[in-house]
Amino acid sequence: MMRRHPTRASYQTITVSVLRNIYPPKIAADAYDVKVYDTDPIGKEVVLINATDADNDPLVFTILGDARCLSAFRIESSVYNYGAIYVNTDLRSTTGNFQCTVQVSDGGFPVPQTDTALVNINVIRAQPPVFVPPPGNYIRQVREDQPPNSTIIDLDAPKPDVRGQVVYELIGDFPSPYFFQVNHTTGVITQTNDLRYDSLGTNPYIIKVVAYDSAVPSVRSTATVTVSVERNLNGPRVVPPSVTINASQDSPVHSWGYLVNVTDPDSRNPTCSIIGTAVAQEFFKIDPKTCLITLRKSLLDDPLFRDRYEITVQVSDNGVPEKFSTGQVIVLVPRDLQNPVLNLPMSVTVSETALIGSNVFNVDATDGDQKGNLVYRIVGVFPDMMFFNIDTTGQITLRNSLLSDSQQDDSYTVVVEVYDDFWPSNKRQGTLTVNVNRNPSSPVFSQPNGYFRTINADFPVGNVVLTVNATDSDQDKLAYINLADPATNRIFYLTQDGNIILVSDLSSIRQDITYTFDVEARDTRAVNSKSARATVTITVRRLQGPPQFNPQSAEITIPITQAINSSVYQATAFDIDLRGIVQYQLESIGKGVGFFRVDGATGQVLVTQSLVNNNQQYNLIISAYDNQLPDDKSSMSLTINIDPIKDYDPQGTFIVQVNATDKDITSPENQVEYALDVGNTANPYFTIDSRTGVITVNNRLSFDTSGRQQYTLFVTATDRGLNPNDVMVTTATVTIAVERNVAPIIQNKNTYFSSFSEGVDIDYNITQIFAIDANPATSMNGMLHYSILEPNASNKFQIDQSGVIRPRVTLKGLQPATWIFTVQVSDKGIPALSDTTKVEFSLNRISGPRFNPSESVYNKDENFRVGEVLARLQAEDPTPDGPLVYEIRGDGLSPTYFRLEMEGQTAVIKLNKSFTEDSNKSLFYKIRLQAYRRNDPNVFAEHIAMVYVNRNPSAPRFNHGDLVFNINETLPLKYVIGEVSANDTDIGSNGEILYSISQTELLPHYLQDYFSVNEFNGKILLIGDLTQDSRTFKYTMTVVAKDKGIPPRQDTVKVTINVSRNPNAPRWIGLPYSANVTENDLSGTPVIKVSAVDDDNDPIEYNIVRDTGAGSPYFSINQQTGQITVSNAPLYEDTVTSYNLRVTAHDKTSASRTAEATVEITVNRNIFPPVFVISSYKTKISEYISNGSPLDVLVRATDGDNVNSNSGILRYKFGTFNPPSAETLFEISSTTGVISIATPLIGNPLNAPTNVTMQVIAYDKTTAPRSATATVAVEIVRNTNAPIWITCPNSAATAERVTANTYITATSARDPDLNDDLNRDTPNAQVEYYLAGDTNSYARFFNVRDDGRLYTSQMLNFPALDTDFITIRVVAQDKSWQPKSVECALRINITKISATNRTIGFIQPIFHVDVSENEKRDTILKYLDVVNQNPNQVVDCQLDNSTYPAGLFTISRDNANKNCQLVLRGNLDFEDRREYRLTATVNEVRSKRQALNYGDVYNAWKTALIIVNVIDQNDESPKWVIPPYPRQTGLNSNTQDKYFGIVNKNTGSDTRVLTIMAIDRDAGNYGLVEYLRGLPDNDVPANPPFNLNSQSGEITSTASFNFRTDPVYRFQVMAKDNPGQTTTQNSINGEIVVYLVEDKHRFVAVMPGQPQDYANRIEPFRQAIQNKTSYICLIESVQHRTVKAGPDEVTTSTTGTDITFVLGDPDNKPNFPLLLHANQDFNRLFGPEWTIFVRTFANISVDDVHPPFTGNLQAQKVLSKSYVWWLDDPWAALIAITAISILLIIVGIIVLVFTHSRYMKYINNYRVYQQAYPGPEFVEPPSFLREYETQSLQMYVPPDEAVPTGGEVHMHLSAEGISAVDTSGTAAFNPVYIADEEPQFVQHTYTRDTTLL
DSSP states (O other): OTTTOTTOOOOOOOOOOOOOOOSOEEESOSEEEEEEETTOOTTOEEEEEEEEETTOOOOEEEEESOHHHHHHEEEEEOTTSEEEEEEOSOGGGOOSOEEEEEEEEOOOSSSOOEEEEEEEEEEEOOOOOOOSSOTTOEEEEOOTTOOTTOEEEEOOOOOTTOSSOEEEEEEESBTHHHHEEEOTTTOEEEEOSOGGGOTTOOOSEEEEEEEEETTEEEEEEEEEEEEEOSSOOOBOEESSSEEEEEOOTTOOTTTOEEEOOEEOTTOSOOEEEEESOHHHHHHEEEOTTTOEEEESSOGGGOTTOOSEEEEEEEEEOOOSSOOEEEEEEEEEOOOOOSOOEEOOSEEEEEETTOOTTOEEEEOOEEOTTOOSOEEEEEEOOTTGGGGEEEOTTOEEEEOSOGGGOTTOOSEEEEEEEEEETTSTTOEEEEEEEEEEEOOOSOOEESSTTOEEEEEETTOOTTSEEEEOOEEOTTOOOEEEEEOOOHHHHTTEEEOTTSEEEEOSOOTTOSSOEEEEEEEEEEEOOSSSOOEEEEEEEEEEEOOOSSOEESSSEEEEEEETTOOTTOEEEEOOEEOTTOSSOEEEEEOOOSTHHHHEEEOTTTOEEEEOSOOTTOOSEEEEEEEEEETTEEEEEEEEEEEEEEEOEETTOOTTOEEEEOOOOOOOOSTTTTOEEEEEOTTOTTGGGEEEOTTTOEEEESSOGGGOTTOOSEEEEEEEEEEOOSSGGGOOEEEEEEEEEEEOOOOOEETTTTOEEEEEETTOOTTOOOEEOOEEOSSOTTSGGGOEEEEEOOHHHHHHEEEOTTOEEEESSOOTTOSOSEEEEEEEEEEOOSSOOEEEEEEEEEEEOOOOOBOSSSEEEEEEETTOOTTOEEEEEOOBOSSOSSOEEEEEOOSTTHHHHEEEEEETTEEEEEEOSOGGGOTTOOSEEEEEEEEEETTEEEEEEEEEEEEEEESSOOOOEESSOOEEEEEETTOOTTOEEEEOOEEOOOOGGGGOEEEEEEEEEEESTTGGGTEEEOTTTOEEEEOSOGGGOTTOOEEEEEEEEEEOOSSOOEEEEEEEEEEESSOOOOEEESOSEEEEEETTOOTTOEEEEOEEEOTTOOOEEEEEOOSSOTTGGGEEEOTTTOEEEEOSSOGGGOOOSEEEEEEEEEEOSTTOOEEEEEEEEEEEOOOSOEEESSSEEEEEEETTOOTTOBOSOOOOEEESSOTTSTTTOEEEEEEEEESGGGGGGEEEOTTTOOEEEOSOSSSOGGGOOSEEEEEEEEEESSSSOOEEEEEEEEEEEOOOOOOEEEEOOSEEEEETTOOTTOEEEEOEEEOGGGGSTTTTTSGGGOEEEEEOSOTTSGGGGEEEOTTSEEEESSOOOOTTOOSSEEEEEEEEEEOOSSOOEEEEEEEEEEEOOOBSOOOOEESSSEEEEEEETTOOTTOEEEEEOEESOOTTOEEEEEEOGGGSOTTTEEEEEOTTSSSEEEEEOSOOOTTTOSEEEEEEEEEEEOOTTOOOSOBOOOOOBSEEEEEEEEEOOSOOOOEEOOOOOTTSSSTTOTTTTEEEEEEETTOOTTOEEEEOOEEOOSOHHHHOEEEEEOOGGGOBSSSOSEEEOTTTOEEEESSOOTTOOOSEEEEEEEEEESTTOSSSOOEEEEEEEEEEEOGGGOEEEEEESOGGGGTTTHHHHHHHHHHHHOSEEEEEEEEEEEEEEETTEEEEEEEEEEEEEEEEOTTSTTTOOBOOGGGSOHHHHTSHHHHHHHHHHHOOOOOEEEOOOOSEEOOOOOOSOOSOHHHHOHHHHHHHHHHHHHHHHHHHHHHHHHHHHHHHHHHHHHHHHHHHOOSSTTSSOOHHHHHHHTGGGTOOOOTTOOOOGGGOEEEOOOTTOOEEOOOSSSOSSOTTTSOSSOOOOOOEEOOOOEEEO
16 A cells, blocks of 8 residues: 555554663762871862762862852862862962862763862961071171081971971072082081172172972971171172052063063073963963063953062072072052044045144043053054044144145145053054145236336346246245246346346447247146246347337328428437437438428427418428437438419318508508409409409319319509509519329229129128229328129129228028129319219029038947947938938848937937947948938938947956866866856857966966866866876866857966875974073084974975074074074174064975974063173363363273174263353263263353262163163363462552653562462463442552552543552452452552643544453443643543444543543444544533633643444354255255265275355454364264364264165264363354265256356255255256167267266155165156256256166267377387387487586686685585575575675564565576466465574
């Protein structure tokens, strides 16, 4: 049934009950009794409890009972069903015993079953050993020379219940363990080392010995043994024994550390270890050799987040027997479990003109576990962080003006970091984006329409022609650029202030010249710079020549009736360099002179007589001249046409008035009547008024058919006598010219033909008829009128009065197409005259519509969507006949697949049917679009549109890149290794993809024997056994994905399959690896051994990865054993404290595999601190010790570290000073420790200590230096004693009127400071004398000389003295800068002289006054004594106001009204003026009762000259003369007081680098400047290789730079005035920055011309680069142009010049690094604007700027003077040598002949002399001998000149200075042997009154 009906079934429920956990666990015993010691360590096993369970359930043990058991013990369950109880706490902190219940549970289901047992734990309390006798009585006395191994004492500490044995241990005190030891078993203390070697001198030694049971070492008792020695010595100790330190919870594992200070004189290698709690050992480790505690793992990994760790450090001295000591380090770890939260990121926008300090954004941060204060600070991104500040509240403000950003960034990223200062390592950052509205405005010129100026040609060169001014509302600094052509640039120079300066002389021009050019104002933004332009027009007027007429010729027409004396023309001449006034005159040429004249002042041309009878043309020459230059004239021609009577003038037209006079007196005889003579044919046309003589027209002259051009009238004048016989008649002839009408004439008659389109506009000019008329245009006879005669034509066309014919109506469709009509031109004469011509027009008909262009091509993909626009087309229709109609007609399938829609007048072609539906797969379609007028469909335009269809447009694309698969060679067949996947966006068959393996890109070629690709899904299958191809480890194939489209398209991907032939790689054991070394460890010192195993049992080789890691050079590894040792590279050369060394282990098989591990090696550096040889120094110096002098103490320290390492290299610096102000007085060499004087010890009373104690610190050069201190006490010997009098007379006598320089008496004093060696030769012991009292006292009459003798200084005059003596005080004072003095009061008895005659006046005619330039105002400069006064006389003092600057000096009476006093009322400055000459006058003020003619009589002067000499003081400081650099001034004056120089690798020793210079306006020595180096502590790097010349300021190199790598050298310099002095010196400081230049820094500017052309333009060029780029520019070289000669060759060319320069960043202080040309955009930095700016600023054209070319310099053959030409042509060399030899021989012969001739002359003369003077020879050499012998000295002694007595020549050498040799008298050179040239007397000498024999 079931087989037949498998779908039918029946069911029944069966219940099965299972008994679970039947058996309970069973503990082996019901109770356990155990004992433990209270000293047992935590973790010690107490008891093991066994239990069983018949169900074989796993058992779990727990402790039940009271809390004491649970706290003191813990139990752990084992898989072997037993529970182990362990000590869980220090039992010494507990009391009593423990009774604990242990429960075991099987944890079964459904109900766990348990069993319990009782455990009784008896705690045995350990007791320490007890010393006998009790401690406190152990005192021993030993000698220092007691030999080692001597027994000191035998200690005994028995213990009754000893578990192990009693052990004695010496624990202190330091340094006892070094010199003593205790026997661990017997307690005998012996001496181990010679006590004399204890450098600490310890006394007494305290030996502390502990005794303990070896089984219970922590329970101990201590005995103290006091060993007294003759000296005090300290035993070894740990300082401090207990310390508490803080550590951050996130302290780095490899960098945090604490060095335990362990000292042990008897051991050089103590070792440390951590003992005690497991927690301390879990998180901390200690270096055994250095005792440096570091982290074993991060404190963040502590799950309990402990905040306190107690570390017990055990120190072993490694002696025999070994001694130990311990110290405790408590590490407090504050925990920070929550992070700060900021309200960032945010974005804000500010204006670039925002003020410094303005608010930008408020950062708000919170911290959930804040314990301290939240600290905000800005970090990264440079330079963005330089523009913003953040305060303690999180408020971000503007730090620097955004306008100062040289990069002009428009966005800044401000990264704000915030942290709780209690958790300084838990920092969080947020980003604030500050967007800046940059440069919104462009510059605006003050005159945007242009600047105009006219100047004369003699405008001074260098003066400002005009100033262009532009403003920028952005407050940008503007740069003005001259855009003129080079020629104009050479004439006008535009400064950066906008001043246009004339720089070229224009006085030679001969005509006016107008210069028009543009100037540009550009802001100095580096980015988004904006500019404006303005046009400048400068007209230069020529200088020379007479006044110029404007115009220079003229023609006018005046009526023939022009009135006499009326003006007909205004001649005007203008003189641009007028010196007087312009005068006009009429030159005597032609008849015009009789009818016209010229007003000489105005140039008016006036009629002088009637023109009626002179009907002609007048030609006048008018000249003009400057009345200061009457011979320099210019002229103009003036043609005056006489306008005659017109033939159309009407009746009554005035012609002329004739006038006749009669000399009769009475009437009617004197009355005249006028009449025309009868019978004249002209009479009908004219009439005359009989009374006035006015002739007028009677009939129009045009009616006169004779056409006469001229009429002659005869006018009679008759008087009215009563007697007819007495009537008198006179006749006058009047000639009247008449203008006759002449008919107009049409030009080019009957040639006016035109053809034009019928579609022209109404205003179209068809043609123009030209006609002329002989009559003037101003006459009606000459006024022309044009007209069309035919009415039909005139309705369609029109003609204006200029003869232009235009359409009158629209011509489109006008019939007929050809028009012929007549045009007439007529004048307006009476009657009018005319002329006619024929005109013919032809109308061109307009064609149909058209397409432009007529064809188009389109490319579309096959998937182009239906309804999309293919094209928009519109035809052109030249006629406005309505809209066009468009249709698609033909071809083929086009009407099916495309449709036409209209958008207004535009035809839009769209896709009507999908290209994919075309079963023919047509590759193109041809669309024929036609356009026609609706009313004329037969005339149409056609456009052909070709549409090419891109079938299958998209190729397949893999969804991934190249693939790599790693497989094992043991994989089974048909294993899917991976798959490739591609996608095709096409639809239909175009998007179906098939995969295959490329048959051409297989490696190896048999790859398809092992792999295949499923063509449908891209799965890669393994089809071959890889173990059969064991030599191939990599298979590479290209998989192709191809679609089914037409044409098919494809994509490829590379697949790499790596086969693992060696399954197992080496495996490290013992990880992780860490070790400790010291930087002093020698080569070969073992570090650590690493070990690896290979499960394939392959041999293993070890290596260190050398390509990475800083530590790889310092360690080596044994390739066979894995032992790592220190290599030959000294560890002390590096500063890293921890290395992560990468080591590899690879098996040595053909398919080798490698394992890599990291070995952490910690290097203990800087082990020893510095130690001073002597801890305190004392010295004594004079306060006058010179600046820079070293003290006579040598402060020296030593360091136990390697002297070649930073740990062993020592530097020195000052610590504290007492008093603190003394720190400025001293300086210390950082390298030698030599202390010297930094500033003078004198001159500043506020800083003049007598005792100075300074602290000197010696420190090593490590990043965490160790240091030592010493004290230096300096006693400064200062002015101790005042002078004491040796001679001080009580009185002296003199008489009035004694003259100046009369001796009075003598005084003398001595200074006790002479007894002090340090004061003996100083001003403190030198005495000088002066007189006490002001200039109003009697002291002014005396002076005291250097030896103390008293003399009169002027004639004595005491007009107000009523006694016979005066008292003066002589002061003896030492010359110290803080002088001490003593006075001697001297009474001088005066014998007064009387006389009867007197003349009041000054005592002397000239007074000299010396006054310091910084003298205070209102100071009395001089008392001018007045003599010959009455006792009651009052003087009147006056200054001549014309002899001194107003208000600077005044003169007045003194307090006694007896003398005059000169008072200073203003400020004196030596640098402004050095001398003033004043004239003073004195008179007496008489009263009415004043007596005359008695009193003292002296020579007196009413007027005196006062010469005030201003004495220079050192009140000016030196000032640097530094080339201009960016950022020298302003807010960011980074380069202020800095010099910049460059050197390169080729710079050798003693090469000039640069020269510094400072100037001082003071005079004399005050104005001299010396140059000094600054403190070496500021040198970067130390000891830069440069020397500074103190006199010239020249800085030269002291070493070669070939092997130096420091990019920048910086050192301080100082300029001091008043050299050689120790007081009153002013100084300034500066810094030298020298770059080491390499090719990567160089820029090369290419110029036309030769290098010498730029000798004087280098500095303007350098400044132009700086001004445009804002970078520091330094010129390195100027040389011939370098060009590329090949790929690796360069050559020089004389066609141009290269200027090589470098650029430094002025914003990146302190090194201002050089720019790398590889990082620069040359187009931006040196673009067209830069080129224009340099040309404008420096007048230099730059062709190009490029980096330096690299390659070898190709040898050039240049025509030049050669010294090696003989190498090229040996024969030429031989000929040249021969010629030179011959020439030298000829010269030699000439010299010999000449010399022999002179010698023979000398011999002959000598023979004559010898015969004449047989006495002693050469007492006085004869002249010929002197001349001959001295010619080699270039000295000429005239023959037989007088010689001083004794034959001595006196040469005076002056020590005061240098003076020129007096060139008068004897010639300085021998004219016989010196060429004919002017002697230059530049010989200088010093004189010391020395006589040279």
